Amino acid sequence: MKLHEYQAKSLFADAGIPVPDSRLATSVDEALDAVDEIGYPAAIKAQVHVGGRGKAGGIKIATDREEAERYADEILGMDLKGYTVDQVLVEAGVDFVDELYVGVTMDRGEGKPVLMVSTEGGVNIEEVAESNPDAIAREHVDPAFGLHPYQARKVVYEAGVDADVALDVASILSTLYDLYEENDASEIEVNPVMITGDRDVVAADAVMNIDEDALFRQPDLADMAEASYEDDLERKAGEYGFDYVRLSGNVGIIGNGAGLVMTTLDLVDYYGGAPANFLDIGGGAKAERVTQALDMVFSDDNVDAVVFNIFGGITRGDEVAKGINEALEGFDEIPKKVVVRLAGTNAEEGMEILNTDLVEVEKTLEDAVQRAVKNAEEVTQ
Amino acid sequence: MSIFVDDDTRVVVQGITGGEGKFHAGQMIEYGTNVVAGAVPGKGGQEVDGVPVYDTVDEAVEAEDADASVIFVPPAFAADAIFESLDTDLDLAVAITEGIPTQDMAKVNKRLDETDTRLIGPNCPGIITPGEAKLGILPGNIFSGGNVGLVSRSGTLTYQVVDNLTERGLGQSTAIGIGGDPIIGTSFVDALEAFEADTDTDAVVMCGEIGGEDEEQAAKFIGEHMDTPVAGFIAGRTAPPGKRMGHAGAIVSGSGTGTAQSKIDALNEAGVPVGDTPEEVADHVEDFL
Numbered sequence: 001m002k003l004h005e006y007q008a009k010s011l012f013a014d015a016g017i018p019v020p021d022s023r024l025a026t027s028v029d030e031a032l033d034a035v036d037e038i039g040y041p042a043a044i045k046a047q048v049h050v051g052g053r054g055k056a057g058g059i060k061i062a063t064d065r066e067e068a069e070r071y072a073d074e075i076l077g078m079d080l081k082g083y084t085v086d087q088v089l090v091e092a093g094v095d096f097v098d099e100l101y102v103g104v105t106m107d108r109g110e111g112k113p114v115l116m117v118s119t120e121g122g123v124n125i126e127e128v129a130e131s132n133p134d135a136i137a138r139e140h141v142d143p144a145f146g147l148h149p150y151q152a153r154k155v156v157y158e159a160g161v162d163a164d165v166a167l168d169v170a171s172i173l174s175t176l177y178d179l180y181e182e183n184d185a186s187e188i189e190v191n192p193v194m195i196t197g198d199r200d201v202v203a204a205d206a207v208m209n210i211d212e213d214a215l216f217r218q219p220d221l222a223d224m225a226e227a228s229y230e231d232d233l234e235r236k237a238g239e240y241g242f243d244y245v246r247l248s249g250n251v252g253i254i255g256n257g258a259g260l261v262m263t264t265l266d267l268v269d270y271y272g273g274a275p276a277n278f279l280d281i282g283g284g285a286k287a288e289r290v291t292q293a294l295d296m297v298f299s300d301d302n303v304d305a306v307v308f309n310i311f312g313g314i315t316r317g318d319e320v321a322k323g324i325n326e327a328l329e330g331f332d333e334i335p336k337k338v339v340v341r342l343a344g345t346n347a348e349e350g351m352e353i354l355n356t357d358l359v360e361v362e363k364t365l366e367d368a369v370q371r372a373v374k375n376a377e378e379v380t381q
Numbered sequence: 382m383s384i385f386v387d388d389d390t391r392v393v394v395q396g397i398t399g400g401e402g403k404f405h406a407g408q409m410i411e412y413g414t415n416v417v418a419g420a421v422p423g424k425g426g427q428e429v430d431g432v433p434v435y436d437t438v439d440e441a442v443e444a445e446d447a448d449a450s451v452i453f454v455p456p457a458f459a460a461d462a463i464f465e466s467l468d469t470d471l472d473l474a475v476a477i478t479e480g481i482p483t484q485d486m487a488k489v490n491k492r493l494d495e496t497d498t499r500l501i502g503p504n505c506p507g508i509i510t511p512g513e514a515k516l517g518i519l520p521g522n523i524f525s526g527g528n529v530g531l532v533s534r535s536g537t538l539t540y541q542v543v544d545n546l547t548e549r550g551l552g553q554s555t556a557i558g559i560g561g562d563p564i565i566g567t568s569f570v571d572a573l574e575a576f577e578a579d580t581d582t583d584a585v586v587m588c589g590e591i592g593g594e595d596e597e598q599a600a601k602f603i604g605e606h607m608d609t610p611v612a613g614f615i616a617g618r619t620a621p622p623g624k625r626m627g628h629a630g631a632i633v634s635g636s637g638t639g640t641a642q643s644k645i646d647a648l649n650e651a652g653v654p655v656g657d658t659p660e661e662v663a664d665h666v667e668d669f670l
Contacts, residue, residue: 051623106483108563108593108630111490143487184482213629214482216457243627247619258561258627259535259590262616263659266641269619270657278620280627283518283536311537311544313506313520344540345520365541366658 001210001225004047006089008206011183015175018202022091031072032065034090040064041093044071046078046085052124056080061093082248083231094202099192100161101125101136102173104180106187113141113180115152115173117159121192147177168201169193183221184214233277233300240292242279249274251376252297252306252336256281256315264309264369273373276303284314290323298335305375306338307368308359310347317342317350328358337375341368383510383555384530384575384582385473385499386449390514393418393438393447393471395454395462397429402453405477405518406430409451412521414514417445420465438469449473451507451516459503460485467498475516476503476566483629486564493566500566504628506536506558519556527552529666530576530609532569533588534561534595534628538616538659542588545663551670554582561590561628569599577607584610584669586662587653589644591617592630596644604651612665613648613655615641 003011009019023034024047035042046058053059058080062068068090078085099121107114118136120128128135137159139151152170161169176188189207196202215222225238237244243258247265251273255261258280265275277300281293297306310320320342328334339360342350354361360375362368392409396402397419407430410416416432418441425436435441438450450471454462459478466474467489481503493500501508507517511524523540525547533539539558546553554576559567569587576582585607589596596615603611618641620626622633633639645655656662 106487106563109598111487111564113484113487142491143484144491181484184484186483211483211629212625213456213480214484217482243625245621245624245626247621255537257535257537258631259533259538259588259616260541262535262590262620262626262631263538263541263614265620266616266618267658275619278624278626311540313536313540314518343544344523364660366660 001212001215002049003208003210003224004049005045005206006047007224008208009203011179011208012203012206015179017172017175018200020092020094020202020204022089024087025072025090026076026087028069028072028076031088031090032069035062035065035068038090038092042068043091043093044068044075045089045091046075046080047087047089048080048083048085050081050083053080058085094194094204095196096194096204097197098162098195100169100195101191102169102176102193103187103189103191104176104185107140110140112143113177115139115141115155115177117155117161117169117173119160125191141177146181147174149174152177162195165195165199165201172201172203184211184218185209186211233296236296236299240296242281242293242296244296245278246300247275247277248302249276250302250304250380251372252276252300252303254279254281254293254297254306255309256283256285256311260309260311264307264365267366267369268307268373271370271373273376276300286319287323287326290320291327294324294327294338303336304379305372306336307372308338308340309365309368310342310344312342312344312347314345316345317347318353321350321353324359325353325355328355334358339368339372339375341365383513384572384579385555385557386508386510386514386516388413388415388513390449390473390516391415391417391445391447392516393420393441393445393450394432395420395438395450395452395466397421397432397434397453398424398427399453403429405453406432408521409515412515414516417447438465442469442471447471449516450475452476452478454478456480456482460489463489463500463503464492467492467496467500470496471498473499473501475501475505475507477505477507477517479504481562483563486562490564501557502560502565504562505560506539508555508557510555511553517558519558523547524556525552528554528581528583528670530554530579530582530585531556532572532576532585533558534590534630535588535616538588542586542614542659542662545659546586546666549663549667551663551666554579561630563593563630569595570602573599573602573607573611577609582609584612584666586612586614586666588614588616590615590628590631591620591626591641592632592639594638597647600647600651600653603653610669611653612662612669613653614659614662615644615655617641
């Protein structure tokens with residue numbers, strides 16, 4: 001789960017990390033009130049979960065009220081890589097002379113958290129990692145002990161941060177690690193940390209992702225997650241408790257188990273179609289869940305045809321079939337053609353129960369996907 | 382023969398009195414697995430399906446000589462349950478639980494370095510040696526005994542591939558689901574190493590997915606150390622960067638790392654054919670044998 005910049009910065013500020021003065025605004029008037037308080041220059045920053053906001057036109061620096069009004073008007077409501085901007089962070093501009101990158105994340109290969117510092121801040125750190133990996137200093141943390149303060153200092157010095165600000169940067173890094181641990185973060189990144197002409201150190205951006213599996217013990221962050229849905233379908237999936245990812249194609253996909261659903265997406269693509277979504281109904285789904293899943297996919301206007309692929313282990317084919325019937329019998333006219341493939345536990349019973357007036361049935365995964373792709377093509381032609 | 386489990390494996394089920402634990406303990410027993418004990422705090426002295434329950438894993442091992450555990454404990458308490466099995470020096474612990482916080486698993490991972498216990502999972506379907514033992518939630522009826530080893534990050538995708546194999550008469554020596562989380566106990570390399578050493582495994586299927594670099598490391602291992610032929614499959618070719626595809630570990634993070642293409646390329650370079658469909662994976666295995 002991704003926090004918005006303003007959410008992450010409020011956690012930073014509470015923990016004592018210096019951040020620029022800022023206000024959240026949802027209208028041009030609110031943005032103008034904010035700049036009146038903060039002064040100029042002021043950055044107007046789109047609050048959406050999209051990387052490269054600056055390049056895409058989602059961050060502008062206003063030097064007077066007229067510019068602030070124009071930029072706020074431009075950015076609010078704009079479409080940024082498929083997401084509509086409905087709030088902006090209005091933030092005091094920082095007069096900086098140098099930029100750093102600092103981050104804390106989980107190194108999967110090592111199974112340990114890792115601190116990262118680079119003097120090549122302000123640019124895409126993944127590009128730095130590829131073109132000049134030595135420009136990033138790293139320090140692994142033993143998860144049983146937590147961070148020793150010397151480690152934060154060591155990695156900052158190793159990165160070549162200017163001596164006069166090194167201890168301040170180390171202190172920020174130490175605090176970021178505490179935030180990482182306390183909030184069950186999966187990643188925290190500040191890019192850039194700005195160093196001002198007066199040699200002050202300021203966290204000018206904030207990326208903070210939370211481990212969704214830990215939200216059960218992070219109630220405050222779970223509330224923030226509520227506020228961070230950016231799409232009605234994603235919100236609906238959150239309410240139903242589905243693993244759901246919206247994509248840009250027109251073949252709706254429902255299945256059980258992440259690996260098999262991913263494979264179904266891949267096959268849709270392989271046979272010349274375009275997947276509209278990833279939707280995993282999980283293990284042991286009962287009829288009601290199946291109905292909810294169909295409701296999700298039917299609610300997506302982009303979907304022209306649906307493939308429903310179940311390989312039952314703890315999920316039972318007869319339960320799935322009942323759910324499909326219940327969902328579809330409620331319609332006078334089936335909104336989108338549904339191809340069903342059932343295998344595994346109680347698949348035969350399921351096939352008998354399925355109302356084949358309402359759905360098309362295939363025996364193999366490959367056949368089911370090809371038929372759904374064809375159905376989608378027929379709609380678009 | 383087989384790897385990690387066989388008909389001598391003596392199993393304690395942690396969480397046997399819960400809904401899932403009870404159901405799957407029953408299924409494991411029905412399959413012929415030696416389920417010798419359950420372990421649930423506060424439930425010592427009870428019985429589930431004729432299996433005696435103890436308050437601690439330690440007591441279960443002491444009384445019933447268990448050497449492996451299967452963990453069906455809710456996510457909030459699962460890391461503690463794994464620590465309990467590791468600290469009891471079992472040979473094997475299989476963690477089925479999905480949704481354990483990653484930072485908890487980092488601590489478990491640290492402990493794993495210091496013990497001889499093998500952990501499989503978490504967030505996995507378990508392990509099965511057809512006809513001998515099943516530790517986990519895999520549907521026993523789709524498997525058949527044979528000489529194909531299978532290792533996979535996913536549950537239902539494993540079933541799909543096994544179904545394709547079994548339908549052609551290609552039975553399995555052992556099938557392992559290693560789990561879809563970012564931090565797991567048994568890696569592809571660990572499983573491949575065991576299959577390579579197993580004289581009754583003549584071909585291996587490896588089903589990977591996007592995220593992390595486990596598949597790339599496995600490819601390197603295969604290229605350098607394996608004579609047994611391996612066929613591969615990689616799920617998530619169409620996954621966009623930055624989106625978690627169900628599994629906590631299935632996410633393409635940076636540019637170029639963890640993508641399906643980098644994994645497919647690495648496997649191809651190691652001489653591993655990668656199927657475009659599960660059916661094609663079975664084709665490759667058929668060619669090997």
